Amino acid sequence: MTAWTDSAGGRRARAILTSRPFLTLAIVVAVWIAASFASRGFGAYGHLRYLVELGAVIGLVAAGQTFVVIAGGIDLSVAAIVTVSAISLPLLSWQADPTGLASVLAVLALTTAIGVINGLGVALLRVHPMIMTLAMATFLQGLLIIIAGGSAVTAENLLVHWLGNARPAGIPAGILLWIAVSVLVLTLMHATPFGARIFAMGANPLAASLSGVPITSTTLAVYGISGFTAGLAGVLVLGMNGQGYVGIGDPYLLASIAAVVLGGTSILGGLGTYAGTIPGAILLVTITALITVVNASPGWRSILFGSLILGLLLLSGRERARR
Amino acid sequence: MTTAPLLAARGVSKAFFGNPVLRDVSIALQPGRVHALLGENGAGKSTLINLLSGALRPDSGTIEVDGRAVARMTPALARQAGIAVVQQELSLTASLSIAENIGIGAYPKRFGLVDYKELAARAKAACKLVGLDEPLSTPVGNLSLGRRQMVEIAKALYRRPRVLILDEPTSSLSATETKILTDLLGRLRGEGVAILYISHRLNEVMALCQHVTVLKDGTRTADRSLEGTDATGLVRLMVGRDPGDLFPKWQPSASPGAAISVRGFSAGLMHDVELDIRTGEVLGIGGLVGQGQEDLLLGLYGAIPARTASATVNGVSGLPGNVPKANALGLAYVPADRKREGLHLIHPIITNMMLPAFARLPSLKLRSRKAEGEKGRGLAAQLSIKGDLQRPAQALSGGNQQKVALAKWMPHDPLVLLLNDPTRGVDVETKREIYLMLRAFAAAGKAVVLLSSDTPELVHLCDRVAVVREGRVVRMLERAALSEEAIVSAAMGAERRKVAA
Structure with missing residues (x-):
């Protein structure tokens, strides 16, 4: 045993094999294999591809959430921002915009601004992130009801439609978008000074500030990113659904936080990676699909979903004691 | 027995x-x-x-x-x-x-x-x-x-x-x-x-x-x-060997130039402070614990709000309004409570060493793990910090943690080093290393401000000692007048009573 673990390569291999992202991935694969034996069609390529496509929406929302949680905060307004994005896109359309790109950019600018306002409240007014983002969510929900009322809105936007339905080279555009965002997020998180500041801020804000980390601007950026990725998820969900309505983003609040935590990111901040959130998001849609297969009533589905998330968290290791 | x-x-x-x-x-x-x-x-x-x-x-x-x-x-x-x-x-x-x-x-x-x-x-x-x-x-x-x-x-x-x-x-x-x-x-x-x-x-x-x-x-x-x-x-x-002297031999290296000069400075508990910190000197800050000394350092560093009638910091007038500005002016601060304020205990030693660099580099510049590793190993060798730098900082002993808290500022070559009780809970050998480093730093024409609760340290290491009581600098002791008795009596206000009697 020692000969293997002592070599540098062996140590690295062991570090990867025992890491939380890998563990989460292993659980996903195990569940997929078990489920395809239990239920015909579950393991079909088309079905698995569909699961990953659904996971893309959670994965996008959870990308921003991962940043916020690592920085020591939490964003409870992501669901409302997804809805804002899906509903305001049809409202922000111009004749002189045949591809729909301009309105998508306008919506993303809007949701990013909402995130930055969250950041302002947290960094400058020193409102607790939970209160600030929850208040923001409530505010946005009220605004949406006034603007959209109870009716669903339909988007006639080429780009949005393409994102939700096109399959270049057989791969859904939503998955491609998720891959692109994942590469960007992982680079930003682990290969730039900005990413290092976020980890430092989450682990010990006082020490980070005394080391010269600009706390205010970093906080604004982190919540801004969360607003941006939630907005992107809203655009994708609108494309996949064809219609936007109040409440379309609701499932993504718990899902985004669960994906982050299932992926091994510390809810206390300072430790974690988006590489864990990605399998975390896929694991969540897989569970949802399994519960649908079981054919339970909606009440029992929710109960099963909640219990399974708790069980998985216990299984994949709780927060280890710090210091 | x-x-x-x-x-x-x-x-x-x-x-x-x-x-x-x-x-x-x-x-x-x-x-x-x-x-x-x-x-x-x-x-x-x-x-x-x-x-x-x-x-x-x-x-x-x-x-x-x-x-x-x-x-x-x-x-x-x-x-x-x-x-x-x-x-x-x-x-x-x-x-x-x-x-x-x-x-x-x-x-x-x-x-x-x-x-x-x-x-x-x-x-x-x-x-x-x-x-x-x-x-x-x-x-x-x-x-x-x-x-x-x-x-x-x-x-x-x-x-x-x-x-x-x-x-x-x-x-x-x-x-x-x-x-x-x-x-x-x-x-x-x-x-x-x-x-x-x-x-x-x-x-x-x-x-x-x-x-x-x-x-x-x-x-x-x-x-x-x-x-x-x-x-x-x-x-x-x-x-396990003969100790030699704990303190390095004191040699004057102060020059008349002022690194920091403040008039009518107030921050936290401190008020109406007039202070010149010269380049090439180790300026001690003494006094009973909790008289406002820490606020003096934090105020100069831009970490807490401060007011002044006039101030010059490394040739620029006005105090730095926040920590990044202070860093840009060549100030560095090493806190007393290294676990709470100085280090990120759950993060690797190397990340701790690199943090001030991360704070100052352009946000989106790509990092080079290889260059960071080399720089970290260089710093570790310079300060004799042993072991794998990928271990979390909490694995280190107190003395070595303090060295990391110092080491992280070294690549920036600060002009003024503000130190808050850097040898608290540190073993004799590490103390000696830190003392040598501080004197060498002053000899290189930088300014060191040393807040310390260890009176012998102030006496043997400093060019001058400012004694703080109740938020004021009550006494500035020059090298010739430095002794433990002088510091303690100024700190406790004993000399005032002597005059009154």
Whole structure:
């Protein structure tokens, strides 16, 4: 045993094999294999591809959430921002915009601004992130009801439609978008000074500030990113659904936080990676699909979903004691 | 001695992850004796305390209470046996009051509810012993580090211990508080309490203790009466070689140029400060703990709001409004509480070293892990920080953590180094290294501001010492006038009384 673990390569291999992202991935694969034996069609390529496509929406929302949680905060307004994005896109359309790109950019600018306002409240007014983002969510929900009322809105936007339905080279555009965002997020998180500041801020804000980390601007950026990725998820969900309505983003609040935590990111901040959130998001849609297969009533589905998330968290290791 | 020791360890060994930390160590605490435990950081002192107090279990060897071996020592058993430990890392809860902190876990009960009246009475008695006169309902978070240490000691006394273990109790105490503690220990000793005393301050040990056990690299190198031993002899036992001088030879390197110059400066507790910090000098900041010295440093550093009539910092007029601006002006700050303010304990050592660089580099510039690794290894070699730099910083001993807290600023070549008690809880060898570094820094034409609670350090290392009392710089002692007596009397306002009389 020692000969293997002592070599540098062996140590690295062991570090990867025992890491939380890998563990989460292993659980996903195990569940997929078990489920395809239990239920015909579950393991079909088309079905698995569909699961990953659904996971893309959670994965996008959870990308921003991962940043916020690592920085020591939490964003409870992501669901409302997804809805804002899906509903305001049809409202922000111009004749002189045949591809729909301009309105998508306008919506993303809007949701990013909402995130930055969250950041302002947290960094400058020193409102607790939970209160600030929850208040923001409530505010946005009220605004949406006034603007959209109870009716669903339909988007006639080429780009949005393409994102939700096109399959270049057989791969859904939503998955491609998720891959692109994942590469960007992982680079930003682990290969730039900005990413290092976020980890430092989450682990010990006082020490980070005394080391010269600009706390205010970093906080604004982190919540801004969360607003941006939630907005992107809203655009994708609108494309996949064809219609936007109040409440379309609701499932993504718990899902985004669960994906982050299932992926091994510390809810206390300072430790974690988006590489864990990605399998975390896929694991969540897989569970949802399994519960649908079981054919339970909606009440029992929710109960099963909640219990399974708790069980998985216990299984994949709780927060280890710090210091 | 024929009486059975109140608490003893017989031939205990302990290893962590295969690394032996203690090897076949014995120690016996006799009633009515102050027993010193000496050793450098990482020698195994804390582990031995943890074995004695049941926080850890030995791999081999036994722990004895009243001469009888205890099969499974636990913290609960230790408490029952009257063993109280004052930890080096304070274990207080900031949001609870002094009384609640003191009584925690042993609240007096009445009809199943906490009897606050009784608690207040007993906590008050314990506070009186250590000279704590703050209202008992004050949240501990509002107290200075030194006062918190006194609460910690009061907490141990509240339990009426038969064995009292003190792990570096004086490292954050002022001279007055140290005096109170010394008198108290003398009294407890007279009452037959067995005391184990750990300190890096040898003169304290010489004055207070009767017996000494010295640890070096996990083995016991001495266990003898302190009678007829001198401080040099003790250092030799700890380090394993002749000590030489702790302080580097002082040579003037100050130049007339001012690195920082402030008039009418106010920040936090400090007000109306006029101060010139010259390039090439080590300026000491002395005084009793908690008189506002820390606010002076933090105000200059832009970490807390400050006002001035006029200020010049490295040729730029005005104070830096925030920490990034201060860093850009060439200021660096090393905090006193390295665990809370200085380091990111859960992050790798190398990340800690690189953090000021990350704070200043363009946000989106790609990092090079290879270049970071090289820079980190260079810094580690320069400051003799040993071991894998990928380990979390909490794996390091206190002295090495302090070196990391210093090392992280080195690549930026700061013009002014603001240090808040950099040698607190640091072993002799590391102290010497830090002193050498500070003098070398001043010799290179930089300015060093050294806030310290260790008076000899101020006397031997500094070009000038500003003594702070009640938020003002009451005295500026030049090199020729520097002595421990001068600093202490200025700090306590003794000279004013002398004039009045």
